[in-house]
Amino acid sequence: MSDQPLFISFEGIDGAGKSTHIEALAQAFTAAGRTVRCTREPGGTPLAERLRELALNQPMDALTEALLMFAARRDHLVQVIEPALARAEVVLCDRFSDATFAYQGAGRGFDPAVLGQLERWVQGGLVPGRLRQPDLTLLFELAPEQAAARLAGARVPDKFESQPVEFFRRVAQGYAERAEADPRRFARIDAAHPREQVWQSVRQALVARGWLP
Numbered sequence: 001m002s003d004q005p006l007f008i009s010f011e012g013i014d015g016a017g018k019s020t021h022i023e024a025l026a027q028a029f030t031a032a033g034r035t036v037r038c039t040r041e042p043g044g045t046p047l048a049e050r051l052r053e054l055a056l057n058q059p060m061d062a063l064t065e066a067l068l069m070f071a072a073r074r075d076h077l078v079q080v081i082e083p084a085l086a087r088a089e090v091v092l093c094d095r096f097s098d099a100t101f102a103y104q105g106a107g108r109g110f111d112p113a114v115l116g117q118l119e120r121w122v123q124g125g126l127v128p129g130r131l132r133q134p135d136l137t138l139l140f141e142l143a144p145e146q147a148a149a150r151l152a153g154a155r156v157p158d159k160f161e162s163q164p165v166e167f168f169r170r171v172a173q174g175y176a177e178r179a180e181a182d183p184r185r186f187a188r189i190d191a192a193h194p195r196e197q198v199w200q201s202v203r204q205a206l207v208a209r210g211w212l213p
């Protein structure tokens with residue numbers, strides 16, 4: 001089994017069920033002898049958590065939203081993700097930059113070329129010759145109506161969770177296009193199944209790569 005540093009992101013529309021499986025995956029890696037760092041975006045550092053509070057609750061235009069997401073990401077990369085990977089840990093991250101392309105790009109309709117430029121500034125210069133990207137992105141796919149039903153009554157909705165179903169249809173399509181453009185990095189998980197079945201799909205994606213026994 002591999003002891004290389006691993007950066008794994010969890011993506012999907014709100015309520016798709018990704019957070020449910022992060023702790024289980026952390027336990028599986030810990031049982032396999034790995035040191036695990038669970039974190040999230042936007043957030044993961046004191047500064048990025050403050051930016052999260054603003055981005056999720058204050059009205060703002062799509063460029064401002066994208067800039068806050070990437071500012072939070074830069075601090076998170078420098079303070080948390082890169083040091084953990086340098087110690088050969090497993091980083092499990094609840095969302096990363098695919099979320100910006102899906103939410104601010106596909107959802108809000110903001111120019112993906114500008115997002116690509118921001119991505120190069122923020123995720124460049126950290127790994128020789130390429131952008132820092134997750135080694136694996138687990139994309140939880142679920143119909144927006146089902147995701148909304150799962151979230152209904154679970155908590156007070158934030159700015160994004162209050163968006164109409166059409167917004168999440170665009171976000172889901174944005175994620176699907178990211179996955180189609182980079183199929184080696186993505187594992188697409190059918191999140192409509194019961195929790196245990198979804199967990200087996202998650203586990204299998206890791207076992208297939210030789211990252212879990």
Ligand SMILES: Nc1ncnc2c1ncn2[C@@H]1O[C@H](COP(=O)(O)OP(=O)(O)OP(=O)(O)O)[C@@H](O)[C@H]1O
Binds near residue numbers: 015017154
């Ligand atoms: N397979 C499943 N079947 C039914 N309900 C589920 C399933 N997986 C998760 N849930 C429930 O759906 C709700 C949303 O799950 P979760 O918080 O994991 O989603 P999420 O994708 O992380 O959402 P968000 O991005 O908004 O935080 C929770 O109440 C959770 O218990």
Ligand SMILES: Cc1cn([C@H]2C[C@H](O)[C@@H](COP(=O)(O)O)O2)c(=O)[nH]c1=O
Binds near residue numbers: 014041042094
């Ligand atoms: C990283 C990132 C996140 N978002 C949105 C997506 C979600 O609605 C929230 C985060 O909430 P969660 O319960 O922790 O999933 O933020 C975004 O719009 N753009 C991003 O880059």
